[in-house]
Amino acid sequence: MKHIILTAMLxxxxxTAAFIAPxxxxxxxxxxxxxxxxxxxxxxxxxxxxxxxxxxVKNGKCLHVALEIKSAQQPVLNAAxxxxxxFSSIHIHPIIDHPSYRLMLRGFGDLIMxxxxxxxxxxxxxxxxxxxxxxxxxxxxxx
Numbered sequence: 001m002k003h004i005i006l007t008a009m010l011x012x013x014x015x016t017a018a019f020i021a022p023x024x025x026x027x028x029x030x031x032x033x034x035x036x037x038x039x040x041x042x043x044x045x046x047x048x049x050x051x052x053x054x055x056x057v058k059n060g061k062c063l064h065v066a067l068e069i070k071s072a073q074q075p076v077l078n079a080a081x082x083x084x085x086x087f088s089s090i091h092i093h094p095i096i097d098h099p100s101y102r103l104m105l106r107g108f109g110d111l112i113m114x115x116x117x118x119x120x121x122x123x124x125x126x127x128x129x130x131x132x133x134x135x136x137x138x139x140x141x142x143x
Contacts, residue, residue: 026031056109065108067122070125071125071136076091077121080109087102108120
């Protein structure tokens with residue numbers, strides 16, 4: 001079964017430390033596609049997101065995480081996840097970019113380096129493409 005977690009500005013809700021709990025038994029993961037938003041520039045939100053992903057993949061389950069990073073950044077994102085490039089080389093929109101977001105990315109990279117079944121995808125529309133952003137992301141999730 002293919003699982004995807006998408007973090008998108010369209011699905012924003014506030015996370016607090018109270019929500020940082022084991023979620024492996026959660027009904028959240030009974031579905032093929034799970035959409036979770038994170039509150040941009042809030043460390044507790046990105047920490048919760050990383051903890052949720054980590055708890056999910058630690059038992060050998062596979063997960064695809066889709067992020068609001070321009071799709072043209074996918075090669076740079078892949079290199080950073082493999083440890084071949086610094087996470088600072090990934091261009092992230094200033095509205096989203098924050099030290100805690102970079103820590104979340106680094107955490108995903110650590111999981112990948114530990115051979116966890118995790119892939120991270122940059123699915124935001126390129127700036128030079130005139131298309132509905134939501135439609136672009138939906139089409140790229142389905143690939």
